Amino acid sequence: MGKSQMFEARSQMPVSAEEVFSWHAREGAFERLQPPWESVEVVERQGEGIREGARLVVRMRLGPVPLRMVARHTRYIPGSLFQDVQESGPFSKWVHTHRMWDEPSAGGVLEDEVEYVLPVGPLGRVFGGGYARQRLERMFAYRHAVTREDLRRHAAFAGQGPLTVAVSGASGLVGGALVPFLSTGGHRVRRLVRGRPEAGDIAWAPGQGETDMVALEGVDAVVHLAGAPIADGRWTEERKALIRRSRVEGTRVLSEALARLSRPPKVLVCASAMGFYGSRGDEVLTESSASGTGFLADVTREWEAATAAAEQAGIRVVHLRLGVVVSARGGALAKMLPAFQAGAGGRMGDGQQWMSWVSLEDLLGLILFALHTPGMRGPVNAVAPNAVRQEEFARTLGQVLSRPAVVPVPAAAVRTLFGEMGEETLLSSAHLRPEAAERQGFTFLHPSLEQTLRFTLGKTSEGPRFRYS
Structure with missing residues (x-):
């Protein structure tokens, strides 16, 4: 040796x-x-x-x-x-x-x-x-x-004591990070899982309208993140039905189960989507803005409405209208990386569409904040305060990777490859502001896109003191 x-x-x-x-x-x-x-x-x-x-x-x-x-x-x-x-x-x-x-x-x-x-x-x-x-x-x-x-x-919330939090969608990008984030903070996490639950898990089968009611008793809070992926290929009629069913029916089944509990949770934090607003060009969108048009807008309205039973039972409900979650661990950025690392990345369409995004770390922080903040309820735009045009996103990613980002994907090619899904996700323009979160006093750790990309890709120059011997 x-x-x-x-x-x-x-x-x-x-x-x-x-x-x-x-x-x-x-x-x-x-x-x-x-x-x-x-x-x-x-x-x-x-x-x-x-x-x-x-x-x-x-x-x-x-x-x-x-x-x-x-x-x-x-x-x-x-x-x-x-x-x-x-x-x-x-x-x-x-x-x-x-x-x-x-x-x-x-x-x-x-x-x-x-x-x-x-x-x-x-x-x-x-x-x-x-x-x-x-x-x-x-x-x-x-x-x-x-x-x-x-x-x-x-x-910041140590005085409120630890919570028991049930989490659905715990195997996804956000849920997979949320579970250890909460547990290392001293909270007890119980995953809502399909199939045979492991120790501490809670069984639920939203397709059959079933949830383990006994196991849910006494849970302090629920974070509902489950739902079929939206951007995994073209939207066939079968795929659209699955997206709608997994979000709307899953949320309804869970909300009705929570409403029937003798000791319901105080808060339900439910994933929603910026698709609520549709494609709105340069309009700045806050939580008070009206819903838009299109498949995603229709689904998101129904998705949020599916929590009615929980709200009627006195549970505080928060709808997190998620922007593009930025993490090298998965999601949109992970799909983009191979092309950009090869120097073959670039804008989508003309690149002028607004892209509202949020770092995974800030999304975790916002979920924790929502769990502990009684004044936060209803729709919350879960986005960073600095939306960018898609062309700027591509250029910034190229700079962080030290690669050119000059290979555009024409809008016609996006529509040919992805159809309606590409139109509503890749070419859609939505400029959201996190007005509700900022009004309640939430502080973003990563408000700038470049800072977020450098953090998640390990390209930051900031860090602890290093010493070698």
Whole structure:
């Protein structure tokens, strides 16, 4: 084995060291810390969280090469330290020590220390040393930013105590991030799942109009995100029926089940869509703007109306009219990336259509804010305050990737390839403002598109203090 190299990343945190440690010790912390540009999948867990003896098996990729890593936790000092060591994997040696401590009048400090040896001996150090350092800096800049901002957001509502939150659509882009975001914040999350539920899950079968009523009793809040994807190919009549049914009927079944509970939740946060407004050119749209025309507008009106039973039962209902959710982990950006990384990206149509978007991190924060803010109810435009024209989105993505973005897709080609779906999603123009969220005092972490893209793609120059030895 070659000579060990040491890497340290250190950041100030907005809470005490004990709270930083507790965040890491909760279920979902590993998933929450995985950068969206990395492909990492948990294969197996053994033992209890981060305590000594616990083991974690993950699959990852280095470019096209699949890799497997087995890590074992070897040290655990409550409130201040835990450590994991690679038992097998891509490194000749990997020892990761997580430290937390308090500094007088400055709050907690988080330090990650990694002792590692690259494979292939001296050759690995010569040809892989710079690449390894770059990957470590990108990864820990992301991890520390997520930890810091999650702790800040949860601390704002610490006085309200933990909630039990039921989440539908927990396997999707938003739900898959929301579950660990809530659980690391100290909330108990129960997933609404089709088929056989695992421990803690709640069974529901919206197609048969069924929900496990007993399991829903006593839930404090529900976040309803389930629904068939809208932009997965052309809209056949069968596909349109599925989209409508999955949103309207699923929401109605859930709302009626909640209304029948003897102890209903206080709040239902329900996904909706900016499709409510239709294509409106340059008109600036707020929550008080009228609905538009088209298939998506029709579906979204019915979708929001399907919560009537919950509202009549006294449950506070929030309709999040989602813009384009920006994350390298999935959704529209993930579909665009291959073309843009190859230098073959560009605008859609003439590129003048308005694109209202929101970072995944801000959407998670807005959901948490909606759960805890009694004054938030009814429609909420879940978008960043700075919508952009589609041409600007393409140009900014190209700049962040250091690639040209000059290969347009003509509107005629979009209509030929995608039909009505392309017309209503890719060529539609909707300039939304998050008036309701801003009025209630919500603060956006990523108000600018470039900042959002740099964060989710690991291209930011900001980060913790790094040290090598």
